[in-house]
Amino acid sequence: MVDESGSGGRPTRRAFLTMSGMTVLGAALATDPTARAAASSGLDASIPFYGDHQAGIATEAQNYLCFAAFDLAAQTALDIAHLLRMWSQAAALMSAGQQVRGTNTVQADAPEDTGEAFGLPAANLTVTFGFGPSMFQIDGQDRFGLMSRQPEALRALPAFPGDALDPSISDGDVCIQACADDPQIAFHAVHNLWRLALGAVSMRWMQMGFGRTATTSSRQASARNLMGFKDGTDNIRGDDAAAMKRFVWSGSEAPAWMQGGTYVVCRRILIFLEPWDLSSLHDQEATFGRRKASGAPLSGRKEYDPPDLKAIGADGKPVIPTDAHIRLASPSYNRGERILRRGYSFNDVSGSGTRAPNSGLFFICFQRDPRAQFARIQSRLALSDHLSQFVEHTGSALFAVPPGAAVGSFVGASLLS
C-alpha cells in the first residue's frame, strides 16, 4: 500500500523546510499582471488575483464553490509567511488560467500541477484566504507570536440555540475559498494549494457547493436554494461601494493589518427536505415571508418591492408573519446591520450515521464585525425564525480575511512580514 503518513492529524514538517527555501525562486516567477487584465466573458473570463481587496468577496458570485480549512504545522510566523507567499503566487497563476509552476517544493520529480485543469479556461476563478482565531492562540497559547495582533472581531462565535456542530467540519487555522464557474476549476485550485503545502498544513475539512444562492451583483438575477425559494434578493451587492464600505470592509476600528479586509462566517446548514416538501405552499411562503414563484414579499407584488413589515392583512394579522425569515433577518430588526451573503447549495454523499439526502446550504457571509452582524442576526433567527425548524447547523467557522495583495507581495503580508 502507499505511504499515507501525514494524511491524518496534525501535519509533520516534512518538506516544509525545503518549501521555505524555495520561495526565492518562487518570488522570481510572480505572474505578469498584464496577462491578467484581459478579462472576457463566460468560462474564458478571468478575475485578477491582486488588488486592494481579495477577490471572491465583492466579485459577482460564480456558480461553484470549493472551500477548505487547514490546520498549520508551521513553527513560526515566518513559516506562515512563506506558505502565504507561495499560495498567493500559485493562486495568481491559476486565477489567470495558468498551471501551477515555479513552486514545486514537495517532491522534485512530481508534476508541478496536479493536472485536472489542463486545457480548461480560468472560468472566473477566485481564491480567497482567511485566518482563523486558532492561528492567533489556542487556549491562551501564543503559537506563533501573533496573539497580540488578534483582532477583537476575531473571537469564537457564541453558541446558538439548536446548533448541532460537528467539530471535524468546523473551524481551522487557515482557510481557502475557491469560487469558479466550473467546479473542476474550483476543486483544482484547492487541491493544488493543499498539495503545495503538504507537510506545512493538514486539511481539516473541505466542502463543495453548487447553484450559488446569493445575488451579489446588480447584474445578477436571483437564484433558488434547494427549498425552491429565491435567495439573496435583499443581499448587499458587491458593486454597491457605499454598502461594502459601511458593512463589509474593515476600517479604522480594525488593526492596521486588517484594514481593507473583512471577516467571513461559514455555516454548514442541513435542510430537512422531507418535512419542508410536505409543507403547504401557504406555510412555505409564510416561513420565508415571500412568494415562492416570484420572490415578492408577501406585502408586495414584485421581487424587489421593499417588504412592508408593518402591513396588516384583512384578518388583522401582519401580512409578513412575526416569525417570517425576512422579517427577523431584516436590517430594521437588527440595528440596521446587513451582511454580504455568498452561499452555495450542497448535496454530499450520505453514509453511516448520516441521513439521506445530506443536502443543504453552505452559508457564507462577509462582514466588518461578526459579533455585531452575523452573531446578532443569527441569535434572533435561531430563537424565533420559523425557518429554523427546517434546518440544522452542522458546521461553523470564522476567519479574518486580510486585505488584498499588491503584485509581488502576498495575502497576509501586512500581518506576517
Place this chain on the structure above:
Amino acid sequence: MVDESGSGGRPTRRAFLTMSGMTVLGAALATDPTARAAASSGLDASIPFYGDHQAGIATEAQNYLCFAAFDLAAQTALDIAHLLRMWSQAAALMSAGQQVRGTNTVQADAPEDTGEAFGLPAANLTVTFGFGPSMFQIDGQDRFGLMSRQPEALRALPAFPGDALDPSISDGDVCIQACADDPQIAFHAVHNLWRLALGAVSMRWMQMGFGRTATTSSRQASARNLMGFKDGTDNIRGDDAAAMKRFVWSGSEAPAWMQGGTYVVCRRILIFLEPWDLSSLHDQEATFGRRKASGAPLSGRKEYDPPDLKAIGADGKPVIPTDAHIRLASPSYNRGERILRRGYSFNDVSGSGTRAPNSGLFFICFQRDPRAQFARIQSRLALSDHLSQFVEHTGSALFAVPPGAAVGSFVGASLLS
C-alpha cells in the same frame, strides 16, 4: 420540531395508497412527445425521455450527475408499477424542462414541484431507472412475486480484493441516475422523484458528481479525472451502434422483459490524492500506461493511437508496463470484453471518521452481463493494477436497467404490468 417520521429506516406506507389512486389522473397528463422533439444545443437542449432504450446510457455524457438508490416499502408488484408509472411521467416532464404536475399525491396543498428548477432550462436532463437484485429477492424471500423473473445477470457482484464497502452507501432496491449539464437540474430531478414517492420508498444513498470523466460520444473530447489524466479514451461510444449492440444492450440471452435494457454497476472509488500527487510524473504515466498531458499511450504519440501492448523498449521491458491500467483493462486481456463507462468525479464533505479530502471517482458502467464484463475486468484490476494502490472502493451497487418506455407506458412495464 418538525415531524420527521418516515425519514429513517424502511418507509411506511403513508400516502402510498393515495398515490396509487392518483395514477389515472397522472396517465391523462402524459406529456406531448412533439414538445420534446425540439432539442437545441447548450443548456436549453432537451433529450426525450421515451424511446426504445432509456435515455442517459447512450446519451452523450452530460457534465453533472445525481445518483440515488432507494429501498421499497411497497407491498406488491402492482405498487411498484404505480410508482414507476408516476416516476416515468414526472421524469418525462422534467426532461422536457417542465415542472412536475398532475401527480401530487403526497399532500394536497403542498407545491407539486419543489421549485429549485423554476425558470431553468432542461439542460439535457436524462433520468434512468434501475432495479436491484433485492427487488427480486432478499435471501430467497420472494418479496413481490418477482423472484422467478430475476435475470441470471442480476446476481450480487463477487467480493473483490481490497474492497472496503460501506453498506450504507451500497446496493438498493431501485435506483435513479439523473444526468444534466446543470447540477441543480440533476438534483431537482432526484429530489422530486423522491418526494413523489415519500411513503413508498426510503432513500438509501445519494451521490452527486461533476466533471464527467468518460467520453461517451464520438463528438466529445476526453475530460480529465482528479488524478489529472484523460479518462475514457478507449470507451465505447454511445453512437457506435455495433458496439452498443454487442456489449451493452441485452439481447436474446436475457428475459424478454430486459431485452433492450442493460445492467449498470456503480462503484464509489476514493482516490488517495496525497500519495498520488507525490508520485513522479514517470510513475504516474507508468501507472496508467498513458502520457499525462496528451493522453497518448506510452507506445504511441497521440491520444487515439492504439496502445501497442507488445512494444518493447530499449531497456528490454514492455513500453506499457505489465501492471499498467490500460493493459489490464484492455479487451485483449479480458476475452475481448468492453464496457460503457459513464463516471463522474466527486468531492464530498469530510467529517467524523472520514479523511479529507473525501474525493474520487463515482464509476458507472453499463454492460450486457456484469459477470462477464465488469466483474471479470475488476477481478484482474483489483489484483494486479498498479492504479489500485491509489484507490479504495467504498460503495458498490448493481441494477438491471430495463428498456425504455413508449409514450403512455412507463419504464419497467415489461416486468411489472
